[in-house]
Amino acid sequence: MTTAPERQQGSRVSVRSDAPGPERGVLLVPRMAWYHLLLITRSPIGTFISLVIPVMLLVALYLVTPEMTLQSLGGVHIAQFLTPSMASFAVLNVGFVDVVISVTLARDEGILRRLHTSPAPPWAYFAGRLATAVIVAAGAVTIVCGVGVLFLHVHLPLSSIPMLAAAAAAGLATSFALGIAVSTLVPEAVGALPIAYGVLLPVAFVSQVFFPAPSEAPWLRDLAAAFPVLPFVRGMQAAFLVSSQPLDAHGLLIMGGWTGAALLVALFFFSWEPGTRRRRHLRPRSRSR
Amino acid sequence: MPADVARVEHLTKDYGAVKALDDVSFEVREAEVVALLGPNGAGKTTTIEILEGIRAPTAGDVRVLGVDPRRGGRRLRNRLGIVLQSAGIDATLTASEAVRLYASFYRPRRPASEILEQVGLDESASVRVAHLSGGQRRRLDLALALVGAPSLLFLDEPTTGLDPAARRHTWKVIESLRDQGVAIVLTSHYLDEVQRLAERVIVLADGRIVAQGPPASISGATPAAATITFRRIGDAELPAGPWETMHEQHGRVVLETREPVEAARIILSWSADVGIDIRDFEVRQPSLEDEYLRLTSER
Numbered sequence: 001m002t003t004a005p006e007r008q009q010g011s012r013v014s015v016r017s018d019a020p021g022p023e024r025g026v027l028l029v030p031r032m033a034w035y036h037l038l039l040i041t042r043s044p045i046g047t048f049i050s051l052v053i054p055v056m057l058l059v060a061l062y063l064v065t066p067e068m069t070l071q072s073l074g075g076v077h078i079a080q081f082l083t084p085s086m087a088s089f090a091v092l093n094v095g096f097v098d099v100v101i102s103v104t105l106a107r108d109e110g111i112l113r114r115l116h117t118s119p120a121p122p123w124a125y126f127a128g129r130l131a132t133a134v135i136v137a138a139g140a141v142t143i144v145c146g147v148g149v150l151f152l153h154v155h156l157p158l159s160s161i162p163m164l165a166a167a168a169a170a171g172l173a174t175s176f177a178l179g180i181a182v183s184t185l186v187p188e189a190v191g192a193l194p195i196a197y198g199v200l201l202p203v204a205f206v207s208q209v210f211f212p213a214p215s216e217a218p219w220l221r222d223l224a225a226a227f228p229v230l231p232f233v234r235g236m237q238a239a240f241l242v243s244s245q246p247l248d249a250h251g252l253l254i255m256g257g258w259t260g261a262a263l264l265v266a267l268f269f270f271s272w273e274p275g276t277r278r279r280r281h282l283r284p285r286s287r288s289r
Numbered sequence: 290m291p292a293d294v295a296r297v298e299h300l301t302k303d304y305g306a307v308k309a310l311d312d313v314s315f316e317v318r319e320a321e322v323v324a325l326l327g328p329n330g331a332g333k334t335t336t337i338e339i340l341e342g343i344r345a346p347t348a349g350d351v352r353v354l355g356v357d358p359r360r361g362g363r364r365l366r367n368r369l370g371i372v373l374q375s376a377g378i379d380a381t382l383t384a385s386e387a388v389r390l391y392a393s394f395y396r397p398r399r400p401a402s403e404i405l406e407q408v409g410l411d412e413s414a415s416v417r418v419a420h421l422s423g424g425q426r427r428r429l430d431l432a433l434a435l436v437g438a439p440s441l442l443f444l445d446e447p448t449t450g451l452d453p454a455a456r457r458h459t460w461k462v463i464e465s466l467r468d469q470g471v472a473i474v475l476t477s478h479y480l481d482e483v484q485r486l487a488e489r490v491i492v493l494a495d496g497r498i499v500a501q502g503p504p505a506s507i508s509g510a511t512p513a514a515a516t517i518t519f520r521r522i523g524d525a526e527l528p529a530g531p532w533e534t535m536h537e538q539h540g541r542v543v544l545e546t547r548e549p550v551e552a553a554r555i556i557l558s559w560s561a562d563v564g565i566d567i568r569d570f571e572v573r574q575p576s577l578e579d580e581y582l583r584l585t586s587e588r
Binding site for chain 1: 342369375378386
């Protein structure tokens with residue numbers, strides 16, 4: 001049996017300041033990005049959400065009304081509207097829906113917990129996740145626009161590509177931050193898909209992702225104007241439609257406000273532990289000495 | 290004396306009105322395997338999670354490698370290996386990819402092939418986690434804890450779900466790590482495993498330490514009786530002796546004694562003196578399991 005004096009005699013093994021530290025966080029970002037890219041390419045739901053749904057919707061909506069022109073947009077062909085809209089939808093799927101689902105699932109399965117007990121800095125996880133989202137979103141936008149240009153005779157001026165890329169980047173940043181924030185509110189992975197689309201689809205409908213004309217109801221127009229999807233989609237459409245409003249300072253302000261609020265929610269409520277967000281509120285505040 | 294790797298003093302953890310840990314104190318030294326034993330809900334996993342820095346204590350002082358585990362940050366986690374009771378691995382990664390990913394977080398780190406061979410998963414390196422058996426996944430858990438050459442290893446039920454051969458393989462891995470100087474904190478429901486691996490056992494019940502010491506002397510504070518059993522051929526009254534209880538069961542005499550050597554001497558002398566033949570004479574010392582059950586059932 002151990003006695004107290006014996007305990008006091010033992011010296012201590014400590015984490016010496018000259019001992020090698022863990023791998024530098026910045027070097028882990030490409031590794032994390034590779035990891036997330038492997039997951040998304042091997043996950044049928046990730047590929048389906050990011051690539052198949054937007055392309056399928058583009059082709060399906062085009063086939064329903066192949067000869068339709070849009071008078072509200074100056075008489076342009078429907079494909080000229082649908083292509084940037086579905087490219088926007090792809091970005092929203094990559095940045096928001098896939099993030100909500102995959103982060104919630106990783107938390108539920110204890111994958112986040114394991115990562116959090118490793119020496120990898122938490123920010124490297126999010127940076128790697130964001131880098132992957134950038135790669136996948138770039139691929140999805142390229143494929144959707146490629147289908148539009150090659151098969152649906154959509155016109156995309158080369159000079160508009162930087163505008164398209166800038167709008168896509170802003171939209172991805174906002175939707176990614178919102179995806180992380182919403183993931184903190186999803187109690188279990190089984191609810192992630194319905195919650196993600198339950199949030200996204202109504203906002204997308206009022207924000208001219210699927211229909212070109214703004215709603216007749218003023219309150220719906222005001223509602224759409226308060227959300228970040230409308231300025232983002234208009235910014236994407238501006239690369240294809242001269243009548244659409246490019247992403248301006250007002251739009252960036254709205255998107256930035258939502259991004260900031262989402263980051264605050266994530267900062268205070270993000271949990272690496274399965275189910276602990278709810279349990280945490282049931283526990284008294286603890287102190288560490 | 291080997292140096293302290295972890296030290297816990299007067300640790301208390303409350304979950305609302307429930308006291309999960311109450312004034313728990315112990316230390317873990319270099320090259321030592323310390324086992325935490327106790328029934329479900331005794332506080333084993335809470336203790337380990339506080340040592341890992343996952344949970345904050347309500348009161349008490351915890352030092353792991355000389356620092357508060359809640360504040361040790363990445364530098365501390367670089368020196369720890371952790372096998373959690375429940376933590377996932379992405380099912381679409383292969384075993385080798387998972388090990389390489391986690392190895393990339395550490396410095397120094399060990400080659401993935403070496404780790405997979407050590408835990409006996411080298412032939413499953415290219416198999417996706419989704420297709421590994423439960424036992425293979427548990428071995429992969431251990432592999433992920435070893436990638437950074439840890440100084441302190443937390444093993445929360447590391448052999449649950451393993452077949453007997455895999456359990457013995459894992460024991461050899463743990464023994465070899467201890468021989469290399471790694472300190473190990475182990476929880477397990479397998480008492481044979483604890484008896485074989487642990488230098489020291491800490492028995493928790495209702496959040497308190499009810500016994501601690503080497504497995505062989507865990508009963509030192511409150512020694513349990515040894516049991517002597519035998520069959521006697523013929524009728525004769527047993528003499529008085531240093532046994533607390535005596536009864537017959539299925540034709541065998543059963544004695545419980547705290548002085549088994551003296552009791553055995555008296556019985557064998559008596560047998561020779563009165564000419565009673567004794568068969569199947571057996572002295573059984575209380576096992577760790579007997580002691581564990583007695584200690585935890587007293588609560």
